[in-house]
Amino acid sequence: MRKITLQTPLDMHIHFRDNEMLNLVAPLTAKTFSGAVIMPNLVPPVTTKEAVVSYKQRILKAIGDEKFEPFMTLFFQKYNKEFLESVKDDILAVKLYPAGITTNSESGVSSIDSVELKETLDAMVELNIPLCVHGETNGFVMDREKEFMPVYESLARDFPKLTIIMEHITTKDAVELLDKYDNLYASITLQHLIITLDDVAGGMLKPHLFCKPIAKRYEDRDALLKVAIEGHPKVMFGSDSAPHPKHKKEACGCAAGVFTAPIALQVLVDLFDKNNALDNLSAFISENAFKIYDINPPKKEITLVEKEFTVPSSYSNETENVVPMYSDEVLAWSIQE
Numbered sequence: 001m002r003k004i005t006l007q008t009p010l011d012m013h014i015h016f017r018d019n020e021m022l023n024l025v026a027p028l029t030a031k032t033f034s035g036a037v038i039m040p041n042l043v044p045p046v047t048t049k050e051a052v053v054s055y056k057q058r059i060l061k062a063i064g065d066e067k068f069e070p071f072m073t074l075f076f077q078k079y080n081k082e083f084l085e086s087v088k089d090d091i092l093a094v095k096l097y098p099a100g101i102t103t104n105s106e107s108g109v110s111s112i113d114s115v116e117l118k119e120t121l122d123a124m125v126e127l128n129i130p131l132c133v134h135g136e137t138n139g140f141v142m143d144r145e146k147e148f149m150p151v152y153e154s155l156a157r158d159f160p161k162l163t164i165i166m167e168h169i170t171t172k173d174a175v176e177l178l179d180k181y182d183n184l185y186a187s188i189t190l191q192h193l194i195i196t197l198d199d200v201a202g203g204m205l206k207p208h209l210f211c212k213p214i215a216k217r218y219e220d221r222d223a224l225l226k227v228a229i230e231g232h233p234k235v236m237f238g239s240d241s242a243p244h245p246k247h248k249k250e251a252c253g254c255a256a257g258v259f260t261a262p263i264a265l266q267v268l269v270d271l272f273d274k275n276n277a278l279d280n281l282s283a284f285i286s287e288n289a290f291k292i293y294d295i296n297p298p299k300k301e302i303t304l305v306e307k308e309f310t311v312p313s314s315y316s317n318e319t320e321n322v323v324p325m326y327s328d329e330v331l332a333w334s335i336q337e
């Protein structure tokens, strides 16, 4: 049986939520990853030092004894330098959402304008705090990311010393932008390396594959896969695992988000293996992120074995019930217990 040992895998974009959902999902990530970047789109969003610190404590409580570093983020608002200085040691990055673009982003930024956001972004440069961005306009759903490219370009040009992470990129346009600006980086999810809009809506509608940004065309998926499997130094794995209760996914207004936390590593190993790229997996899931963010997470070895794993229909506790991607399907690799 083949085995592969991964050193210190990281998930650079995840939604842990709060309360019973947090208690259900956080241990699943902490079991297989050494650290993760925790998104701040709670209700209300994480915008104060107290909120960051107490959320981190709730996460650490939820994961128990597992060796795992939650890298906290702050929800972007117009912050001054004094405030950012006070919170700098508690966060890894600030996450910018255009207002209303996705789950719990109502208090995001209504106009992403370099002049308007100058004070905050200048302070982030001075304090060396990266900016993570959900890059979509409110245009036609298939064009939202492409239409956002000029915003990334002006941010990258106007703030050349700001580290900018284009989160969960889904298009070849975003891939092409990566090499045009030294300070632009990207995270890529699991689902966007695998599916296209056809998988979501080409046959029977698949609510558990519906997320923002929506999966795009084959040429987009292929461009993402190419940079991931070649271990391109500016891309890193960020699952965007986004749990919603089953009844909110299997509903006539389906919440956006794909829950991949419990299957991400198993599927990534299979995907890189099938593309003869296992040698580049550590760049994608660990080393690139170490360098981009200058972090040194707790060392952790995770071994996977080429042994079938049947994905549970759902993960649940007393109050929550979430359906993972590939529920009830059989994966080729499992985590060695």
Ligand code: DOR
Pocket (backbone or CB within 6 Å): 015, 041, 102, 103, 134, 210, 211, 212, 213, 242, 243, 256, 257, 258
């Ligand atoms: O599909 C998504 N779900 N995209 C996001 O940007 C947010 C996320 C969520 O929080 O559910």
Ligand code: ZN
Pocket (backbone or CB within 6 Å): 013, 014, 015, 039, 240, 242
């Ligand atoms: Zn997200």
